[in-house]
Amino acid sequence: MAVVYADTYSSLSYVDRPCGTDISNLWLDVVLVVDNSRGMTTPGFQNVATNIIDIFSANTRIGSKSSEPRTTRVGLITYASNATLKADLNKFQSIGDLMDGVFDSLSNVANSADSFIETGLAMAEQLLGSQGFGTGRDQYQKVIIVYASTYQTNGESDPESIADRLKMSGVKIITVAYGDAYGLMKSLSNIASPGFAFSNSPGNAGNLVAQIQTSLLQSNCFCPDGWIQYRADYSDPASSRYGVCIQLVSLQANWLSAKMSCNNRNSSLATEFSQDKHDFIFNAVQNTTGFSPPYHYHIGLNYVSSGSWVWTQPTGRQQVPLQQPFIWSSGYPIQASSKSAVMNMQSGQGTGWQNIATMTLSANFICETYSCDTDHYCDENMNKQQ
Structure with missing residues (x-):
């Protein structure tokens, strides 16, 4: 049975239809990949947790609900020298679950100066591969949000090659720089989808939530194959x-x-x-x-x-x-x-x-x-x- 949704757009206004802008109606699969090395610092880590909660409206439907297909699943991965899966895509089933899980998982940084983004991206790729497809949500757009305090590589794999492979498969990548605003953001822009690299620098912190929300709405606005x-x-x-x-x-x-x-x-x-x-x-x-x-x-x-x-x-x-x-x-x-x-x-x-x-x-x-x-x-x- 078709579900009828409100849409205020009218072609009689003689402008082309904009993408939908209701953050509460997001329907995505999102994986959060968060640096928890010492470089992030505990205040920065907690700032990330607040940022994540602010991104999703209190009315955003988190989880999977058969009665309303416009839902967003959120997974959480932290990384330093290695990546750790904190929550798969099916753990959080409400905005309350997400809030509790994020603040619990992002309460303290690890005792490691190493910060290898590629480990987090590789685990996100595996998570999306195992839970993002073949589960009735193949058409849901996939998004990875990376929060990083530095850009290091471990010599074993290249974060850019993993990111390129993900983007080629249709995954959108949003990056957020916590630290050296220009140098780090420039490096992270190499793995971000076009226009999706942002910074938590003092001059931009007030805009960050809106920038990420806009990127999520743009990611959720897409055309079927062949269009x-x-x-x-x-x-x-x-x-x-x-x-x-x-x-x-x-x-x-x-x-x-x-x-x-x-x-x-x-x-x-x-x-x-x-x-x-x-x-x-x-x-x-x-x-x-x-x-x-x-x-x-x-x-x-x-x-x-x-x-x-x-x-x-x-x-x-x-x-x-x-x-x-x-x-x-x-x-x-x-x-x-x-x-x-x-x-x-x-x-x-x-x-x-x-x-x-x-x-x-x-x-x-x-x-x-x-x-x-x-x-x-x-x-x-x-x-x-x-």
């Missing part, structure tokens, strides 16, 4: 992401067939509410196999009998009237009742809108749907429950 997430800058993977997924379909179809094909994918033909979105889609097209110059592809703009241009929307949602900016090619739109559909057509180094007949001119096309996030849970088959 590209719209972000502020196509060339920068660390740029802010929207709650919008696009799929570039390299099948030849007329506009009406393309619209029906997107509907069958639980989506609609893509909107281009802004020049930035228009450019993002064109950049994606140029980097997708099956699309070739001169580029031309169907989008969701069309002319309706009421006498206006509108953007298609998924079944049951109101179509969105066209607003500026207008990205028509020179000489378009052509005033003809038979040319009620729109495609992007390359001219020079860019593309522009041209209106065409709905049942002619086959081309590739672009579908669009909402992302999976705190407002839209996706089940194990990546079907959105809206």
Whole structure:
């Protein structure tokens, strides 16, 4: 049975949907990897415990609950010369459990000057491998948060190679530097996901909770395989992401067939509410196999009998009237009742809108749907429950 979740977004506002921002509705698997060497110091260690509790809202659902799939499991690992598993992903079943466990486990530092991040990352990798998949939570995004007072290696393994392997598998890594703010943060940024390296320096401590929460919300905002997430800058993977997924379909179809094909994918033909979105889609097209110059592809703009241009929307949602900016090619739109559909057509180094007949001119096309996030849970088959 589909669960209906509130979503205040309206496409009629003519902006692209943002990622969900309700921290209480996180649905992630998170592993905390905390340095407990002498370099962390007991006050720093306790500060980490407070930071962790502050990150998760009192209403965040910790653990696993069949009645509400938007839950977050939290594991805890400490490391110095070696790593120690303090809590697996199934131990904490409430925010109270998490609070008690974190303050109990992070009360005193170890009597060791060694601080080998790779031991903590390796254990986190093992924990996610054994409990993160094959348990009905494969689609839950995986996140590791590393708190470190120094950056050392033991010569046996390389933290960067472990981090690269984790990130290649889709795991997001957040790092927090406790200590030499610039040097340590610079080193930790080599293992962090783009834009996810932070510092507890005096100038940033007040922002740290919000920065980590934003990173968790961004990690929880994702697209199923085969879809590209719209972000502020196509060339920068660390740029802010929207709650919008696009799929570039390299099948030849007329506009009406393309619209029906997107509907069958639980989506609609893509909107281009802004020049930035228009450019993002064109950049994606140029980097997708099956699309070739001169580029031309169907989008969701069309002319309706009421006498206006509108953007298609998924079944049951109101179509969105066209607003500026207008990205028509020179000489378009052509005033003809038979040319009620729109495609992007390359001219020079860019593309522009041209209106065409709905049942002619086959081309590739672009579908669009909402992302999976705190407002839209996706089940194990990546079907959105809206």
